[in-house]
Amino acid sequence: MPIIIDGKSISAQILSELKVKGSQLEAQHGVRPGLAVLLVGDNPASETYVRNKIKACEEVGFHSVVERLSDFVGEENVLERIHNWNESKEIHGILVQLPLPKQIDEQKILLAISPCKDVDGFHPENIGRLLLGMPGFLPCTPAGIMEILKRTKIQVSGKHVVIVGRSNIVGKPLANLLYQKTEEANAVVTICHTGATNLKHYTQQADVLIVAVGAPHLILADDVKPGSVVIDVGTNRVPDPTSKTGFKLVGDVDFEGVKNKTYAITPVPGGVGPMTIAMLMQNTYLSAEGKVFNKY
Ligand code: GUN
Numbered sequence: 109m110p111i112i113i114d115g116k117s118i119s120a121q122i123l124s125e126l127k128v129k130g131s132q133l134e135a136q137h138g139v140r141p142g143l144a145v146l147l148v149g150d151n152p153a154s155e156t157y158v159r160n161k162i163k164a165c166e167e168v169g170f171h172s173v174v175e176r177l178s179d180f181v182g183e184e185n186v187l188e189r190i191h192n193w194n195e196s197k198e199i200h201g202i203l204v205q206l207p208l209p210k211q212i213d214e215q216k217i218l219l220a221i222s223p224c225k226d227v228d229g230f231h232p233e234n235i236g237r238l239l240l241g242m243p244g245f246l247p248c249t250p251a252g253i254m255e256i257l258k259r260t261k262i263q264v265s266g267k268h269v270v271i272v273g274r275s276n277i278v279g280k281p282l283a284n285l286l287y288q289k290t291e292e293a294n295a296v297v298t299i300c301h302t303g304a305t306n307l308k309h310y311t312q313q314a315d316v317l318i319v320a321v322g323a324p325h326l327i328l329a330d331d332v333k334p335g336s337v338v339i340d341v342g343t344n345r346v347p348d349p350t351s352k353t354g355f356k357l358v359g360d361v362d363f364e365g366v367k368n369k370t371y372a373i374t375p376v377p378g379g380v381g382p383m384t385i386a387m388l389m390q391n392t393y394l395s396a397e398g399k400v401f402n403k404y
Contacts, residue, residue, distance in 0.1 A: 118260075142173075145204075
């Protein structure tokens, strides 16, 4: 029987640890961790993500603010909010929910967030720090995957990890985390993308297969190596007339078809998703604690 990795319960454990640490920080230093979230437009998936992030703040006792701006807002209004939060003593983490409307230059917005409040880990300074193995904020989904591997005692050192997807948010930073010369990493990493004409050729060689492309059920049983670990980052909304919402969430991996071939696998929902939020709370706590950028 495969191990079904319960991201929801690992996340709950991390959140309860952070609740204790957060209240200690407040009691001892008078600092309550605070997160500011900016949501532009009315993308339903973004609405859900933001709601879940705020709910997590409430759960761990962190301060949170949400600013909603219309789809037609100008870049300067977004920049003004970020500048205010950069200066605020109550805000330790700033998150701009992506995607942004077309008239707004995403890179310009992400660059405006102070790297020491960049709890999403998207600022080029934090990406550079990650690449060099320096302290900094790690992007939440890759950090969540590293935490899953650590807490389920799946060692990747010397193993072949194949990542499908080269996004700035998941694939690229995750590859860089996994090949670092550290005890919990040290993997041999292959990244697959649209340039891979025979995807199966690579995925079948993976001791650990991580899929993050946003293509429902891209990976089928025949694509995975027997006894491997499969981590599914996909969160795809597909129509489901039997559901109240009219849709259901499915991963990039055909979970039912693949699971019995694996040693361990993450489900969707309830796998990587909850870990992303736990890591956002962890980054917000670490920012409030103020030690991340101490050394350099
Ligand atoms: N959109 C999809 N995932 C993310 C995320 O992790 N952070 C932000 N800011 N936007 C997203």
